[in-house]
Amino acid sequence: xxxxxxxxxxxxxxELDEALRLLAAHPEAVPVAGGTDLMVAVNYRHTRPAxxxxxxxxxxxxxxxxxxxxxxxxxxxxxxxxIAELATVLPGLAAAAxxxxxxxxxxxxxxxxxxxxxxPAGDGHPPLLATGADIxxxxxxxxxxxxxxxxxxxxxxxxxxxxxxITAVTVPKAAxxxxxxxxxxxxxMVIAVCSLAVALDRDxxxxxxxxxxxxxxxxxxxxxDLIELPWNRPDLFNDALAAEFGRRVAxxxxxxxxxxxxxxxxxxALAVCAARALRRVWTxxxxxxxxx
Amino acid sequence: xxVEMRVDGEPAAAEIDRPGESLLTTLRDRLGRYxxxxxxxxxxxxxxxxxxDGDPVCACLVATAQCEGREVKTxxxxxxxxxxxxxxxxxxxxxxxxxxxxxxxxxxxLARDGDPNDVQIREALAGNLCRCTGxxxxxxxxxxxxxxxxxxxxxxxxxxxxxxxxxxxxxxxATEAAP
Numbered sequence: 001x002x003x004x005x006x007x008x009x010x011x012x013x014x015e016l017d018e019a020l021r022l023l024a025a026h027p028e029a030v031p032v033a034g035g036t037d038l039m040v041a042v043n044y045r046h047t048r049p050a051x052x053x054x055x056x057x058x059x060x061x062x063x064x065x066x067x068x069x070x071x072x073x074x075x076x077x078x079x080x081x082x083i084a085e086l087a088t089v090l091p092g093l094a095a096a097a098x099x100x101x102x103x104x105x106x107x108x109x110x111x112x113x114x115x116x117x118x119x120p121a122g123d124g125h126p127p128l129l130a131t132g133a134d135i136x137x138x139x140x141x142x143x144x145x146x147x148x149x150x151x152x153x154x155x156x157x158x159x160x161x162x163x164x165x166i167t168a169v170t171v172p173k174a175a176x177x178x179x180x181x182x183x184x185x186x187x188x189m190v191i192a193v194c195s196l197a198v199a200l201d202r203d204x205x206x207x208x209x210x211x212x213x214x215x216x217x218x219x220x221x222x223x224x225d226l227i228e229l230p231w232n233r234p235d236l237f238n239d240a241l242a243a244e245f246g247r248r249v250a251x252x253x254x255x256x257x258x259x260x261x262x263x264x265x266x267x268x269a270l271a272v273c274a275a276r277a278l279r280r281v282w283t284x285x286x287x288x289x290x291x292x
Numbered sequence: 293x294x295v296e297m298r299v300d301g302e303p304a305a306a307e308i309d310r311p312g313e314s315l316l317t318t319l320r321d322r323l324g325r326y327x328x329x330x331x332x333x334x335x336x337x338x339x340x341x342x343x344x345d346g347d348p349v350c351a352c353l354v355a356t357a358q359c360e361g362r363e364v365k366t367x368x369x370x371x372x373x374x375x376x377x378x379x380x381x382x383x384x385x386x387x388x389x390x391x392x393x394x395x396x397x398x399x400x401x402l403a404r405d406g407d408p409n410d411v412q413i414r415e416a417l418a419g420n421l422c423r424c425t426g427x428x429x430x431x432x433x434x435x436x437x438x439x440x441x442x443x444x445x446x447x448x449x450x451x452x453x454x455x456x457x458x459x460x461x462x463x464x465x466a467t468e469a470a471p
Contacts, residue, residue, distance in 0.1 A: 010293060010311040010357040032355055036335055039353040042312035043333040052311040054358050080347075102419020103397070105335055107347040108354070188418030189336060 009051045016060050016138065016167065022053060024140045024163050029053040031165060033061075033076050034108030036101065037117045061112065061167060069173055072136075075112025075166045079124075082111070090171050092127035092178030092197050099123055099182045102189050112166040115151065118158040118217070125152070125218035126197035127180055128171065129210030136168040143167070152217035176202035177284035179277040182212075183261075183269045193261040194269050196249065198277040202285050205231045209274070214253035214266045221252035224274065234286035237279075245278045246271035297359045299323065300369030308356050315359055316340045316351035319366065327367040327392050338420035341393035343370045348400045350419075367392035371399045378437035379430075386424030394420045398434050407438050 011029055013019040023029060029051040032038050041047045055061060061076030064086065071089055073082065079097040083106070087094035100106050100123045114124040115135060128148045135146045137160060148169075151158050160166065178199045184190030195212035207229070209221040227245050230236035255266035296305045299319070306322045316333070319325045319342075329339040333352045340351040343365040351364075375398050378384070385391050394417065401408055401416040408416065413434045414427075422430060 010355070012357070012360065032358070035353045035355055035358070039312070039314060039355065040334040043314060043352060048310075049312055052355060052357070054355070056358055101335065102338065103400075103416060104338060104341055104348050104350045104419045105353075108349050188415075 011051065011053045012057055013053070014057050016058050016165075019053060019055065019058055020138060020140050020163075020165065023165065026051055026053070027162050031055055031116070033110045033113050034078060034105075036105050036109040037113060037119075055112075055165070067170065070170050071173060072168050072170045073111055074168050075115070075136075076110050079106035079109050079111075089173045090127075090131075091174055092130060092180050092199055093124065093171060095178070095180035096123045096127045096182075096195075096197065099180070099187075099190075099192075099195075105189075111169050115158065115166050115169070116160060118152055118156050118160075120152075120155055120215060120217055121192045121195075121213035122218065123182065123192060123195060123212065126195050126210030126212040127178070127199070128169065129218055129220050130178070130197040130199040130208040131172050131174075132208060133169050133171040135166060136170065137164050138167045139164045145170075149220060155216050157217075174199065175204065176200040177281040179280050181273040181277055183273065191260060194253070194255070194266045194273070196270060196273045196277055198274070198281055200281040200285055205229075207278075209249060209252075211249065211253055211270065213260070214255040214270055216254065219252060219254065221249045221274075224248035224252060229282070234282070237282050237286070239275075239279075242275040242279045242282075243271075246273075246275035249274035293357060295356050295360050297362050297364055299325065299364045300366055304364075306356060311355065311357060313356045314352050315342070315344075315354040315356050315364065318356040319351060319364075325366055325368070329389055329392055331389065335419075336421070337390070338393040338397065338417075339390055341396045341420065342366050343396060343400065348397050348419075365396075367395050371395045372402075372437075372441060374440035375399055375402065375433075375437040378433040378440060382429050382433035382436055384425060384429040384433035386422075390420060390422040390424075394422065394430060398437065401434070402438055402441060406442055408434065 011022045013022055030049040031053045033055040055076055061074040064073040064077055079100050082097040083094050111124050114122045133148045135151050137144050180197045182195040183193040192213040194214045197210040199208040207225045209224050211219040224245055250267040250271040253267055253270050255263040257263050293308050304323055306318045316330055319328050328351055331337045331339040335350040335353045341348050342351045345363050397417055397420050413431050
């Protein structure tokens with residue numbers, strides 16, 4: 001019979017400051033919110049945390065706020081709420097959230113956990129890259145903000161340092177149509193074979209792209225974003241342009257062969273998804289003009 | 293470490309000895325509540341679905357210590373009688389292993405939407421795997437349960453034999469549920 005667990009091995013702070021102090025004092029404590037990544041590893045004995053730090057009682061992480069031209073989403077807001085409450089202002093992120101796991105997983109899983117795990121296949125990442133979101137990270141030393149493009153450093157690696165917690169993600173409000181496309185073997189409970197987010201900014205005449213599950217980290221596609229689009233004559237948009245965008249997105253990917261698919265398939269699928277996504281956002285943005 | 297919560301409407305306390313112990317393990321191995329099934333332990337199959345403060349979650353992915361003061365409802369406490377009756381009457385149960393999780397998910401769906409269509413049902417149940425039925429009879433059962441819960445009248449679904457349930461008591465209870 002093992003000794004009963006001392007209360008100190010499972011920390012349940014009620015406020016962020018307390019959580020940060022506990023994390024500084026107990027660097028071995030593994031933060032847990034929805035548990036949809038961590039608990040799988042625990043159940044399969046891949047990890048055996050000596051201590052854990054519960055984030056689900058931190059009310060300030062479970063709120064989102066309207067910051068004018070952006071939405072600041074607490075890192076502990078579950079996907080279900082992102083879908084229900086933010087689909088109008090953040091359609092790309094909401095579409096991605098809708099493809100996460102199952103209802104049970106979406107009720108627990110959070111954007112903060114998705115980022116902290118930093119899987120190249122994380123569904124939340126491509127829309128954050130496509131829109132240029134910022135990650136807010138706190139520790140007892142203070143708060144810092146990291147652009148999502150600088151957050152990922154490798155497979156399941158990020159700039160998050162010991163003693164730091166992701167507290168919020170600030171996502172610019174959609175300034176035009178957005179798309180999220182994900183390739184998998186079924187519509188639910190799928191880790192992406194590859195995924196793609198595209199955001200069109202009508203006023204700034206700018207494209208943003210995020211690629212998932214096709215490289216060591218989630219990726220952007222800067223060359224693809226710079227494709228010349230017929231902003232002044234939207235009716236000149238054609239399939240050749242969409243195909244060229246697809247080629248550029250595929251070229252930006254750095255996929256490998258693994259259990260979910262081959263590198264060649266991922267590039268092919270990304271090209272198809274990208275062409276489709278661009279056609280959709282362009283039509284959604286200019287549908288009325290081009291039919292004139 | 294002692295964790296106190298409410299399970300199916302009653303106070304329950306468990307003494308856990310590692311921080312990563314799951315709610316599923318605690319329910320089954322410490323509290324003797326075997327209604328919640330253990331299958332994949334990775335949130336994939338939905339067999340361990342319970343309501344945590346009203347939301348369906350996989351009990352295998354919840355750390356028990358996160359449940360201090362929370363309300364847990366298993367298949368025993370979360371599922372209205374008509375949902376169970378409809379599953380039996382429609383033949384939506386074969387080996388039965390997925391059934392408790394499915395019942396909890398269906399109870400949650402019908403609490404949010406009294407008359408879901410097939411697409412809504414499939415999406416709501418996407419996290420509950422059944423390897424026996426092929427899902428068709430489960431979907432029939434959801435429609436039948438929705439109908440029973442709205443006015444007690446059997447639904448005109450493909451599961452026409454809902455009108456002659458295999459379990460006599462089910463028919464009685466269903467009738468009693470009518471206004």
